[in-house]
Amino acid sequence: xxxxxxxxxxxxxxxxxxxxxxxxxxxxxxxxxxxxxxxxxxxxxxxxxxxxxxxxxxxxxxxxxxxxxxxxxxxxxxxxxxxxxxxxxxxxxxxxxxxxxxxxxxxxxxxxxxxxxxxxxxxxxxxxxxxxxxxxxxxxxxxxxxxxxxxxxxxxxxxxxxxxxxxxxxxxxxxxxxxxxxxxxxxxxxxxxxxxxxxxxxxxxxxxxxxxxxxx
Amino acid sequence: xxxxxxxxxxxxxxxxxxxxxxxxxxxxxxxxxxxxxxxxxxxxxxxxxxxxxxxxxxxxxxxxxxxxxxxxxxxxxxxxxxxxxxxxxxxxx
Numbered sequence: 001x002x003x004x005x006x007x008x009x010x011x012x013x014x015x016x017x018x019x020x021x022x023x024x025x026x027x028x029x030x031x032x033x034x035x036x037x038x039x040x041x042x043x044x045x046x047x048x049x050x051x052x053x054x055x056x057x058x059x060x061x062x063x064x065x066x067x068x069x070x071x072x073x074x075x076x077x078x079x080x081x082x083x084x085x086x087x088x089x090x091x092x093x094x095x096x097x098x099x100x101x102x103x104x105x106x107x108x109x110x111x112x113x114x115x116x117x118x119x120x121x122x123x124x125x126x127x128x129x130x131x132x133x134x135x136x137x138x139x140x141x142x143x144x145x146x147x148x149x150x151x152x153x154x155x156x157x158x159x160x161x162x163x164x165x166x167x168x169x170x171x172x173x174x175x176x177x178x179x180x181x182x183x184x185x186x187x188x189x190x191x192x193x194x195x196x197x198x199x200x201x202x203x204x205x206x207x208x209x210x211x212x213x214x215x216x
Numbered sequence: 217x218x219x220x221x222x223x224x225x226x227x228x229x230x231x232x233x234x235x236x237x238x239x240x241x242x243x244x245x246x247x248x249x250x251x252x253x254x255x256x257x258x259x260x261x262x263x264x265x266x267x268x269x270x271x272x273x274x275x276x277x278x279x280x281x282x283x284x285x286x287x288x289x290x291x292x293x294x295x296x297x298x299x300x301x302x303x304x305x306x307x308x309x
Contacts, residue, residue, distance in 0.1 A: 028254050128248070
């Protein structure tokens with residue numbers, strides 16, 4: 001959960017200064033910062049947060065594959081519809097996991113309120129893009145089709161409950177839920193990642209590795 | 217998306233105070249406007265309630281009308297409570 005939030009925060013921060021509007025820029029940065037905040041609290045509960053975030057290699061990360069994927073069709077691409085589909089899938093799962101732990105864990109109790117807002121943001125945009133113009137519908141449907149296989153690893157143990165959140169949103173957005181048959185990539189939880197994580201970590205960790213303990 | 221309509225944002229700082237205009241933003245509809253307002257104007261616990269109003273729904277006085285609207289009030293001192301002398305013996309005022 002900590003790695004999911006940490007990697008998601010790094011990914012989402014790629015939108016800063018690039019979002020379609022100033023308002024959305026702030027909204028996405030806000031969500032990225034919330035993700036980072038939760039990641040930090042969780043990592044602090046496990047050990048030295050800097051060591052865990054900056055000094056592990058890719059095979060030592062336990063995040064699911066979905067969060068490390070680029071927010072567009074290829075590395076370096078930033079597609080808004082893609083990002084919203086990614087955010088919807090991720091935050092629906094995070095909200096369920098935090099909710100399950102909120103009674104016993106203070107970090108989860110804080111995170112569950114934030115994740116409700118993240119999920120709402122993704123939901124609102126999914127409906128507007130899916131039920132928007134032909135182009136916005138085409139783009140987000142393409143993203144949903146491409147990302148769907150990765151949701152199996154993401155929702156391990158809570159698939160049915162996750163579908164009960166995501167299905168009504170897709171329906172309201174006039175989008176088609178892809179088939180559950182076929183490819184179900186996984187391995188992230190065992191440290192087997194895509195090449196995308198290596199690039200992401202190179203960017204995230206380079207400063208700390210060059211200047212250990214640097215602050216500003 | 218720059219053609220999104222403009223919304224004026226009002227925030228109530230806490231219970232008992234009235235909503236105060238804090239700024240404006242662009243959003244495609246009222247639901248997104250409210251969410252953007254939350255992100256832009258209440259990040260530091262500025263409020264407990266938000267209103268968003270389409271800027272187009274606001275009718276404003278024009279600077280050209282300043283003279284006819286506001287100047288006449290200037291010389292009507294009897295509109296202010298300080299104009300009236302308090303009679304002797306009046307209490308609780």
